[in-house]
Amino acid sequence: MSLIEIDNLSVTFRAKGREVQAVQGVSLTVGEKESFGLVGESGSGKSTILRAICGLAPVSGGTIRIGGKVIPSPRGRDFSRRVQMVFQDPYASLHPRHTIDRTLSEPLAIHGIGNSDARVMQVLEDVGLPTSFRFRYPHQLSGGQRQRVAIARALMLNPQILLLDEPTSALDASVQAEVLNLLNRLRAEHGLTFLMVSHDLAVIDHMCDRVLVMQHGRAVEELSREALAAAQMKTAYARSLFDASADRLLGPTPEPVK
Amino acid sequence: MTLLDVQNLRVTFDTETGPVQAVRGVSFSLGRERLGIVGESGSGKTMTGRAVLRLIRPPGRIEADRMVFDGQDLMKASDREMRALRGQRIGMVMQDPKYSLNPVMSVGQQLTEGLRLRDRIGRAAAHAKAVAALEAVQIRDPERVMAAYPHELSGGMGQRVMIAMMLIPEPDLLIADEPTSALDVTVQAEVLSILDGLVRDRGMGLIFISHDLRLVSRFCDRVLVMYKGRIVEEVQAGNLLAARHPYTQGLLNCLPRIGGPRAPLPGLDRSGAWAQDNGGTR
Amino acid sequence: MSSLRLWLTDPNPTSRRQARLGQLWLAWLRIRRNSLAMAGLVIVALLVLVAVFAPLLAPHDPLVQDLGRRLLPPGTPGNLLGTDDFGRDILSRIIYGSRITLYIIGLVAVTAPVLGLLIGTVAGYFGGWVDAVLMRLTDIFLAFPRLILALALVAVLGPGIENAVLAIALTAWPPYARIARAETLTVRNSDYIAAVRLQGAGAVRIIAGHIVPMCLSSVIIRVTLDMAGVILIAAGLGFLGLGVQPPMPEWGLMISSGRKFLFEQWWVATMPGLAIFIVSLGFNLLGDGLRDVLDPRSSQSGSAPK
Numbered sequence: 001m002s003l004i005e006i007d008n009l010s011v012t013f014r015a016k017g018r019e020v021q022a023v024q025g026v027s028l029t030v031g032e033k034e035s036f037g038l039v040g041e042s043g044s045g046k047s048t049i050l051r052a053i054c055g056l057a058p059v060s061g062g063t064i065r066i067g068g069k070v071i072p073s074p075r076g077r078d079f080s081r082r083v084q085m086v087f088q089d090p091y092a093s094l095h096p097r098h099t100i101d102r103t104l105s106e107p108l109a110i111h112g113i114g115n116s117d118a119r120v121m122q123v124l125e126d127v128g129l130p131t132s133f134r135f136r137y138p139h140q141l142s143g144g145q146r147q148r149v150a151i152a153r154a155l156m157l158n159p160q161i162l163l164l165d166e167p168t169s170a171l172d173a174s175v176q177a178e179v180l181n182l183l184n185r186l187r188a189e190h191g192l193t194f195l196m197v198s199h200d201l202a203v204i205d206h207m208c209d210r211v212l213v214m215q216h217g218r219a220v221e222e223l224s225r226e227a228l229a230a231a232q233m234k235t236a237y238a239r240s241l242f243d244a245s246a247d248r249l250l251g252p253t254p255e256p257v258k
Numbered sequence: 259m260t261l262l263d264v265q266n267l268r269v270t271f272d273t274e275t276g277p278v279q280a281v282r283g284v285s286f287s288l289g290r291e292r293l294g295i296v297g298e299s300g301s302g303k304t305m306t307g308r309a310v311l312r313l314i315r316p317p318g319r320i321e322a323d324r325m326v327f328d329g330q331d332l333m334k335a336s337d338r339e340m341r342a343l344r345g346q347r348i349g350m351v352m353q354d355p356k357y358s359l360n361p362v363m364s365v366g367q368q369l370t371e372g373l374r375l376r377d378r379i380g381r382a383a384a385h386a387k388a389v390a391a392l393e394a395v396q397i398r399d400p401e402r403v404m405a406a407y408p409h410e411l412s413g414g415m416g417q418r419v420m421i422a423m424m425l426i427p428e429p430d431l432l433i434a435d436e437p438t439s440a441l442d443v444t445v446q447a448e449v450l451s452i453l454d455g456l457v458r459d460r461g462m463g464l465i466f467i468s469h470d471l472r473l474v475s476r477f478c479d480r481v482l483v484m485y486k487g488r489i490v491e492e493v494q495a496g497n498l499l500a501a502r503h504p505y506t507q508g509l510l511n512c513l514p515r516i517g518g519p520r521a522p523l524p525g526l527d528r529s530g531a532w533a534q535d536n537g538g539t540r
Numbered sequence: 541m542s543s544l545r546l547w548l549t550d551p552n553p554t555s556r557r558q559a560r561l562g563q564l565w566l567a568w569l570r571i572r573r574n575s576l577a578m579a580g581l582v583i584v585a586l587l588v589l590v591a592v593f594a595p596l597l598a599p600h601d602p603l604v605q606d607l608g609r610r611l612l613p614p615g616t617p618g619n620l621l622g623t624d625d626f627g628r629d630i631l632s633r634i635i636y637g638s639r640i641t642l643y644i645i646g647l648v649a650v651t652a653p654v655l656g657l658l659i660g661t662v663a664g665y666f667g668g669w670v671d672a673v674l675m676r677l678t679d680i681f682l683a684f685p686r687l688i689l690a691l692a693l694v695a696v697l698g699p700g701i702e703n704a705v706l707a708i709a710l711t712a713w714p715p716y717a718r719i720a721r722a723e724t725l726t727v728r729n730s731d732y733i734a735a736v737r738l739q740g741a742g743a744v745r746i747i748a749g750h751i752v753p754m755c756l757s758s759v760i761i762r763v764t765l766d767m768a769g770v771i772l773i774a775a776g777l778g779f780l781g782l783g784v785q786p787p788m789p790e791w792g793l794m795i796s797s798g799r800k801f802l803f804e805q806w807w808v809a810t811m812p813g814l815a816i817f818i819v820s821l822g823f824n825l826l827g828d829g830l831r832d833v834l835d836p837r838s839s840q841s842g843s844a845p846k
Contacts, residue, residue: 041442041443041444041445042413042442054734054738056734056737056738075738075740076740077740079740080738080739080740081740083738084738084739085734085735085738087731087734087735088731089731092730092731092732093731093732093735094732095732095736095750095753096732096754097753097754098750098753099556099559101556101559102556106736106739106741106749107739107740110736110739110740110741110745111739111740130552132552132554133552135552135553135554135555135556135558135559136551136552136553136559137559137563140551143299150735153735153739156739157739172298172299172469173298173469173470173471173509173512173513174298174508174509174512174525174526175298176512176513177512177513177514177523177524177525177526178525180514180523181522181523181525184522185522199442199443200443201443201516202513202514202515202516202518203514205514205515205516205517205518206514206515206518206520206523207514228516228517229516229517230517240444241443241444242516244443244444244446244447245443245516
């Protein structure tokens with residue numbers, strides 16, 4: 001059974017009397033413990049889908065089901081314990097005047113969960129941060145370390161589903177590798193389901209089992225990982241995205257040198 | 259022929275906690291060729307590009323044993339001489355066109371302003387020249403773009419306008435600092451090939467600054483790899499995969515590849531001697 | 541001392557308190573390098589000290605009249621700044637007056653900004669009709685000149701120091717509400733607010749714990765800069781006889797009573813005027829300095845260059 005079922009979802013923003021359809025009739029399903037990717041260029045509506053799931057964007061049509069049930073609006077506390085999100089920009093997603101400790105223990109306080117000291121220490125270790133960082137402020141951390149904190153925060157409530165909105169696009173390549181490895185390890189350890197958004201086809205390919213290519217708010221083509229690797233895309237747009245992917249610039253070298 | 263020769267360039271910032279060296283002794287020389295500078299954030303690649311144009315504000319300081327552009331000593335040039343060089347003989351394209359174009363002037367006004375003020379060209383001639391420049395960056399209806407304001411342009415279009423603007427004075431050297439990082443991948447490829455063609459046709463020198471080793475290797479002849487303000491390796495772009503330095507290799511290997519293995523990506527090992535601070539003031 | 545400094549600048553604090561004190565220490569280091577702000581801080585600190593130790597510092601009782609020694613000029617032995625028309629020592633009255641001034645400032649500083657913050661953040665966070673109602677209310681208060689509004693309120697409530705404070709506070713909150721609302725609007729859609737909302741936090745928790753801290757620094761700056769105005773309005777109310785009542789040694793009241801002999805005995809009005817001037821200047825300098833230290837838009841200077 002599918003854990004996430006999105007059926008014919010539309011999102012419409014109203015700005016200054018004009019209506020902008022950011023997402024138009026997109027359907028997708030994500031199975032339990034699966035990792036699903038959304039790929040597209042800016043304005044393709046891929047991030048809007050994640051925000052719509054979280055109730056941060058106005059749904060104008062279609063349904064979102066999680067575990068077979070239509071999710072309530074407003075989303076409520078049960079939803080928070082089930083679904084969490086990691087944002088794109090680690091410089092904007094942590095409260096600048098809260099210590100790491102405060103940021104991480106806030107979800108526990110909201111849900112009235114005790115034992116926050118031990119849990120904060122545990123999650124810091126989980127995401128590979130030294131526990132001595134606990135009382136630092138975000139500006140005392142590097143971009144990669146901040147993103148680890150953001151991931152730790154998403155894990156505090158032990159969610160089933162993690163929505164990842166370009167989690168590494170603001171990071172350096174070597175830091176990106178570390179964060180991607182961390183996410184994969186956490187998925188295996190915690191049995192998480194990922195719904196991940198990226199503009200980088202190579203990142204999506206590395207992380208996800210299935211990919212949905214999006215353009216101008218519509219779904220263009222869904223590809224399995226094997227089809228992507230074998231360049232078996234049916235639509236012209238998916239192919240142009242594939243051809244423009246930066247990792248193709250180096251030419252075909254199958255295995256990276258160890 | 260050497261267009262730009264830089265020896266032992268250092269950029270230092272005096273901060274509350276003492277001097278911080280952003281660039282620590284960088285040397286390179288450039289002919290009419292395409293040179294790439296690659297590094298991660300904090301490697302000093304942007305500062306190197308800016309230092310050539312002496313575009314570093316206090317508390318930053320620029321020092322160099324030698325920094326000569328086409329026979330002119332950049333370290334000794336007066337502010338006035340530098341202003342005459344910037345834009346006219348050395349152009350610069352920045353990362354985000356949103357912040358480089360004036361939001362309250364139309365594209366046409368911005369393109370012709372320099373021509374009319376500096377070169378004292380008539381209105382019609384300047385207009386024709388600007389249209390030609392826009393055509394050179396493959397903008398299909400240049401008249402419409404001339405009348406548009408920057409916010410009416412897409413990112414890719416804005417960056418093309420920036421490139422056109424920089425190319426109008428026909429500079430000898432173009433410094434492009436992450437010119438495509440703010441663009442979508444499909445647009446990125448287009449803008450890069452336009453830039454590439456122009457540099458090739460006009461025989462300009464190009465310094466291409468980027469964090470992406472793969473892009474740089476595709477569009478440059480030579481690549482300098484920087485780490486913490488130093489050049490750790492210089493490689494011919496064609497031989498990038500044969501790069502020796504562990505940092506260069508690490509940068510290449512840590513990127514995921516389509517169809518690559520699912521094994522954890524190799525991280526960048528910073529424990530080698532090359533990664534240690536020696537001689538730094540921090 | 542040096543171990544305390546090490547504890548404060550420890551990059552890995554071991555408790556929330558240490559982390560917070562460490563940040564305060566850094567702010568203090570920044571303000572210390574700003575000489576004008578330090579001058580303002582010294583003046584404000586002196587005001588506080590003078591108010592606390594008034595009975596020890598004042599050479600005379602501020603209320604005791606001595607009609608034989610009335611209107612003595614400054615420099616008279618025993619009456620350094622001269623005496624007023626009832627023969628009371630002006631220096632002593634100014635020293636005791638600092639208590640009243642500080643009392644007014646203190647009460648206004650803890651009431652008006654709190655009210656303004658509450659209204660501004662609530663309006664900014666909820667938007668829609670809540671925003672419209674609260675902001676129109678703010679506009680109504682802003683539409684009247686502050687002194688006139690304060691006068692009207694005092695006229696209704698009756699003269700007296702508490703009523704004067706109440707009137708000033710009721711007229712002082714709208715600018716804080718405006719600032720808080722503007723800050724809230726920029727913060728409201730940020731990712732860190734979205735993140736905490738996603739964790740199931742309610743509006744009260746988000747506003748109090750996440751939005752107010754972001755508005756606090758600009759409001760504090762504004763409060764400090766406004767203090768000069770508050771002192772002047774308090775003095776103005778006293779001058780018009782609607783604030784503090786005689787024979788209390790309030791500075792505005794002292795100017796008012798000295799007005800009658802301004803040309804012959806200038807010092808009676810000038811000395812309390814100087815006190816108002818110096819204290820106002822002190823708060824303004826401090827406010828300017830705090831803007832450099834606290835303003836989130838300018839505090840990035842501490843980070844290393846890219």
